[in-house]
Amino acid sequence: MTDNQQSLVRVEDGVLRIAVATAEHGTSLSPEGMRQGIDALRSAGPEIGAVLLVGEGANFCAGGNVRGFAAAEDRSAHLFDIANLFHDFIRALDAIAVPVVAAVHGWAAGAGMSIVLHADIAFAGPGTKLRAAYPSIGFTPDGGMSWTLPRVVGLARARELILTDAVISAEEGVRLGLLSRIVGDDEIQGEALRIARTLAHGPTAAYAGIHRLVNESVHRSLSEQMDAEAASISAASTTPTGIEGVDAFVEKRRPDWSLGANAAQQ
Amino acid sequence: MTDNQQSLVRVEDGVLRIAVATAEHGTSLSPEGMRQGIDALRSAGPEIGAVLLVGEGANFCAGGNVRGFAAAEDRSAHLFDIANLFHDFIRALDAIAVPVVAAVHGWAAGAGMSIVLHADIAFAGPGTKLRAAYPSIGFTPDGGMSWTLPRVVGLARARELILTDAVISAEEGVRLGLLSRIVGDDEIQGEALRIARTLAHGPTAAYAGIHRLVNESVHRSLSEQMDAEAASISAASTTPTGIEGVDAFVEKRRPDWSLGANAAQQ
Amino acid sequence: MTDNQQSLVRVEDGVLRIAVATAEHGTSLSPEGMRQGIDALRSAGPEIGAVLLVGEGANFCAGGNVRGFAAAEDRSAHLFDIANLFHDFIRALDAIAVPVVAAVHGWAAGAGMSIVLHADIAFAGPGTKLRAAYPSIGFTPDGGMSWTLPRVVGLARARELILTDAVISAEEGVRLGLLSRIVGDDEIQGEALRIARTLAHGPTAAYAGIHRLVNESVHRSLSEQMDAEAASISAASTTPTGIEGVDAFVEKRRPDWSLGANAAQQ
Known part of the structure; x- marks a missing residue:
């Protein structure tokens, strides 16, 4: 074969x-x-x-x-x-x-x-x-x-x-x-x-953001990159993944990342 | 508090x-x-x-x-x-x-x-x-x-x-x-x-120049950076810090960097 | 003196x-x-x-x-x-x-x-x-x-x-x-x-290409660099150096890089 x-x-x-x-x-x-x-x-x-x-x-x-x-x-x-x-x-x-x-x-x-x-x-x-x-x-x-x-x-x-x-x-x-x-x-x-x-099975929405930020950093100044980081972390905080991550941390439990994954699939 | x-x-x-x-x-x-x-x-x-x-x-x-x-x-x-x-x-x-x-x-x-x-x-x-x-x-x-x-x-x-x-x-x-x-x-x-x-308490004028050159190198070509380095080292040589540094070296004594610091404060 | x-x-x-x-x-x-x-x-x-x-x-x-x-x-x-x-x-x-x-x-x-x-x-x-x-x-x-x-x-x-x-x-x-x-x-x-x-006495044509690609990579995106790499490897394959390199590999013998060097001198 x-x-x-x-x-x-x-x-x-x-x-x-x-x-x-x-x-x-x-x-x-x-x-x-x-x-x-x-x-x-x-x-x-x-x-x-x-x-x-x-x-x-x-x-x-x-x-x-x-x-x-x-x-x-x-x-x-x-x-x-x-x-x-x-x-x-x-x-x-x-x-x-x-x-x-x-x-x-x-x-x-x-x-x-x-x-x-x-x-x-x-x-x-x-x-x-x-x-x-x-x-x-x-x-x-x-x-x-x-x-x-x-x-x-x-x-x-x-x-x-x-x-x-x-x-x-x-x-x-x-x-x-x-x-x-x-x-x-x-x-x-x-x-x-x-x-x-x-x-x-992790926080895939965060992983995608990390991937993009790191790869796009190549052609940006530090100051431009920090603007992109601020926009990204702010947006992340209201995705299902970011909400679950923060809530789980505060509630001292393991995050259920499938919430974010399910949302992303819809 | x-x-x-x-x-x-x-x-x-x-x-x-x-x-x-x-x-x-x-x-x-x-x-x-x-x-x-x-x-x-x-x-x-x-x-x-x-x-x-x-x-x-x-x-x-x-x-x-x-x-x-x-x-x-x-x-x-x-x-x-x-x-x-x-x-x-x-x-x-x-x-x-x-x-x-x-x-x-x-x-x-x-x-x-x-x-x-x-x-x-x-x-x-x-x-x-x-x-x-x-x-x-x-x-x-x-x-x-x-x-x-x-x-x-x-x-x-x-x-x-x-x-x-x-x-x-x-x-x-x-x-x-x-x-x-x-x-x-x-x-x-x-x-x-x-x-x-x-x-x-060191050669602060030189430190400032080093900081600027390294940080600005990110978006320059090697050739552009060397032009910036030539301008910087030439300028440094006639600041109080650069004069004291060279004179102290030749006179085999410790440089008195406060000369440069004082000048910078004036 | x-x-x-x-x-x-x-x-x-x-x-x-x-x-x-x-x-x-x-x-x-x-x-x-x-x-x-x-x-x-x-x-x-x-x-x-x-x-x-x-x-x-x-x-x-x-x-x-x-x-x-x-x-x-x-x-x-x-x-x-x-x-x-x-x-x-x-x-x-x-x-x-x-x-x-x-x-x-x-x-x-x-x-x-x-x-x-x-x-x-x-x-x-x-x-x-x-x-x-x-x-x-x-x-x-x-x-x-x-x-x-x-x-x-x-x-x-x-x-x-x-x-x-x-x-x-x-x-x-x-x-x-x-x-x-x-x-x-x-x-x-x-x-x-x-x-x-x-x-x-090595494959100098390849060395020159490597030198250029690495140095030019500094100001290119990954995608642009891969376009340059494709052009370079394609061109290399029909230089005397690239032909000798591939032929020697297939014939299981040491390459004779002087072929490429001679060609380059002509």
């Missing part, structure tokens, strides 16, 4: 699970996973509270399908199409405004590493390895790596990590801020799913 | 000390501290060489007064007013261009954590804990947290820390770059005051 | 080596090194594949020549000229788009620390020490330090490191992301040269 014949996305308990790579083509980025992922992300309704990104083969994602690049009649056109498909996936991931969790086992190289840099929470194990992997085939980055990485480690270290094609261990990845936390290699998927489920 | 009846700001030896929270209302952000702080920051003359931010209760600041939110007749209007008052405080803090030191003991949650992210130097102790604390009541951040945090740890880790409402230990806070250094819990205020005093 | 009489730049095996300071004037920033460096960087052709920055005295670079500042008839004009010369060097370094390696032994203070922050790879040893060093003479930063540093550690820690004039050890420098790696003090130059040579 090839990628095209199987479903690479599924929804379970509020979590939209997307396989960005499979065992096919050396666990390289799956164009079919991108296509199905884009459709699922764009059509997601309020029943989706979190996204879980996984690889279904031996790695999270070992990068682009280099054999496919080599075999293309017009390499330039092929790369342009593949990159644009990949980037539409990243744009859809960025637009959905629900928490994104990545279960990063084995290699996350090239496009795989690019994806990890977009995840709100990235679980790794001792066997996880990140690598830019672009210059080793004479290429330049895609998936936004040249934009996200400098915002984590600064421009100089970003250039270094990409230029030198450094293999980054899980521990180093956490130290640099590229990965969130390390669990056992065989616990990565379970832990990532557990957190994704928990977040999917 | 309530907050309104006591002075939450005082000037001592060149240091403007502002209490951002008191024991009242569960060590939540003090609107009176904000009001008095704004007035003091805006009217500060050259006699003020540093700002020291403290909490007067058991914590630095445990966040907004959630009971106050719950009790408000119009929650949305109340939150809007509170956030704008808070943001005017942050703007005044940002505008004064003297070093800002925070003595962060116990919890710095929500608005408290937001304030810490604006301090040039943030002292913590083993008992210090940071927490975004917004989504747990169904809210989104304020105080500029959605702007400052991504600039320290990148967008993904910023979203993670806010979304998951992670409790951040002092050690983790230093590792992430949110806190400066750890001393004993009962030494935090003393050490913070000591540094604030030292800075208040 | 003074700086003016000797050559402070030389090309060896594809590496442009520039001495930013010599034993003269207390290992301070060498204006002659800047002038020769600017000329060499601007006139560099495809035979240059990497830049190596070194100090030829006891330190990498101990900062500006403060005695020279003191002796200037017009300090303001002198500082303006020196800063602009220095900044033209940084601009030329930024424009050449080949990997920049710094061999940072001993002190990298003031302008020396500024230079380190522009290097893609900065080698240090246990004896390496960084220090902003501007406020101690009543000055404000130059060399882009007020722009690069906040992008590595955030605005607050950047202000702290500059304001407090902290001495930063090699270990702390690596932790903060200011330095790349630590080797023995007497291995710094050798290791830096070795890496510079390796990079000089």
Whole structure:
């Protein structure tokens, strides 16, 4: 069964699970996973509270399908199409405004590493390895790596990590801020799913607001951002989620976030 | 005695000390501290060489007064007013261009954590804990947290820390770059005051220039910033502070920064 | 022999080596090194594949020549000229788009620390020490330090490191992301040269693209950057470098990057 014949996305308990790579083509980025992922992300309704990104083969994602690049009649056109498909996936991931969790086992190289840099929470194990992997085939980055990485480690270290094609261990990845936390290699998927489920049943209206504020902060001055924050916190306080959050706090009970979720679905 | 009846700001030896929270209302952000702080920051003359931010209760600041939110007749209007008052405080803090030191003991949650992210130097102790604390009541951040945090740890880790409402230990806070250094819990205020005093009697004209250059760098290209740096260092070299600094270096003696301070006051 | 009489730049095996300071004037920033460096960087052709920055005295670079500042008839004009010369060097370094390696032994203070922050790879040893060093003479930063540093550690820690004039050890420098790696003090130059040579014979067309993408990312949105990345990776795939990279990968052999280098020289 090839990628095209199987479903690479599924929804379970509020979590939209997307396989960005499979065992096919050396666990390289799956164009079919991108296509199905884009459709699922764009059509997601309020029943989706979190996204879980996984690889279904031996790695999270070992990068682009280099054999496919080599075999293309017009390499330039092929790369342009593949990159644009990949980037539409990243744009859809960025637009959905629900928490994104990545279960990063084995290699996350090239496009795989690019994806990890977009995840709100990235679980790794001792066997996880990140690598830019672009210059080793004479290429330049895609998936936004040249934009996200400098915002984590600064421009100089970003250039270094990409230029030198450094293999980054899980521990180093956490130290640099590229990965969130390390669990056992065989616990990565379970832990990532557990957190994704928990977040999917959390205060999703607040999560959407947090996602928007943080992402929009990039092009704003501090003062402009505080105006946006004031508008957002004021609006949040009268949503079902914000009302329940404050009431539960005062009444010293656990908030029932399903109130907000139900309201959002109406 | 309530907050309104006591002075939450005082000037001592060149240091403007502002209490951002008191024991009242569960060590939540003090609107009176904000009001008095704004007035003091805006009217500060050259006699003020540093700002020291403290909490007067058991914590630095445990966040907004959630009971106050719950009790408000119009929650949305109340939150809007509170956030704008808070943001005017942050703007005044940002505008004064003297070093800002925070003595962060116990919890710095929500608005408290937001304030810490604006301090040039943030002292913590083993008992210090940071927490975004917004989504747990169904809210989104304020105080500029959605702007400052991504600039320290990148967008993904910023979203993670806010979304998951992670409790951040002092050690983790230093590792992430949110806190400066750890001393004993009962030494935090003393050490913070000591540094604030030292800075208040330092080369304040240079400090003001450093503050402006770093903050203005956000929206400039590297080349534009270097033009601003060249203008600034050239101007600095003929201020009393810059003349004294260079002369003292060449004469192998300690600079007398009071020369610059006196000149600035004239 | 003074700086003016000797050559402070030389090309060896594809590496442009520039001495930013010599034993003269207390290992301070060498204006002659800047002038020769600017000329060499601007006139560099495809035979240059990497830049190596070194100090030829006891330190990498101990900062500006403060005695020279003191002796200037017009300090303001002198500082303006020196800063602009220095900044033209940084601009030329930024424009050449080949990997920049710094061999940072001993002190990298003031302008020396500024230079380190522009290097893609900065080698240090246990004896390496960084220090902003501007406020101690009543000055404000130059060399882009007020722009690069906040992008590595955030605005607050950047202000702290500059304001407090902290001495930063090699270990702390690596932790903060200011330095790349630590080797023995007497291995710094050798290791830096070795890496510079390796990079000089690598996929230089890809390195140039990586350099441009990362640096241009600063003022772009994520979506705009991904458009630039798609154009770049598509173009790379049909350069001699990109063709050789993909072909070698598929044929399971080491790529011969001289193909790309030769092509670039034609």
